[in-house]
Amino acid sequence: MDISPQDINAWRKKIELIGIDIKSLEQDADPSRxxxxxxxxxxxxxxxxxxxxxxxxxxxxxxxxxxxxxxxxKDASIGGQANT
Numbered sequence: 662m663d664i665s666p667q668d669i670n671a672w673r674k675k676i677e678l679i680g681i682d683i684k685s686l687e688q689d690a691d692p693s694r695x696x697x698x699x700x701x702x703x704x705x706x707x708x709x710x711x712x713x714x715x716x717x718x719x720x721x722x723x724x725x726x727x728x729x730x731x732x733x734x735k736d737a738s739i740g741g742q743a744n745t
Contacts, residue, residue: 664693679710684727693734702728716733
């Protein structure tokens with residue numbers, strides 16, 4: 662299932678409300694997952710992502726000091742979850 666640009670924008674707004682500094686948010690190679698690039702991630706942010714319906718799949722660090730965070734909607738319906 663592809664994530665529409667409207668769904669990505671809705672997720673972006675929800676993630677920004679949590680307080681995460683988003684460098685980029687885009688669809689991953691797997692069409693049901695999102696790739697978030699940020700500078701900082703801690704347990705609080707992971708718990709808050711969980712509350713809005715995003716599950717942390719994987720975190721990797723880059724040479725430039727950024728984090729690539731792979732996220733997936735807990736519910737199969739990303740669009741329905743993003744619009745709430």
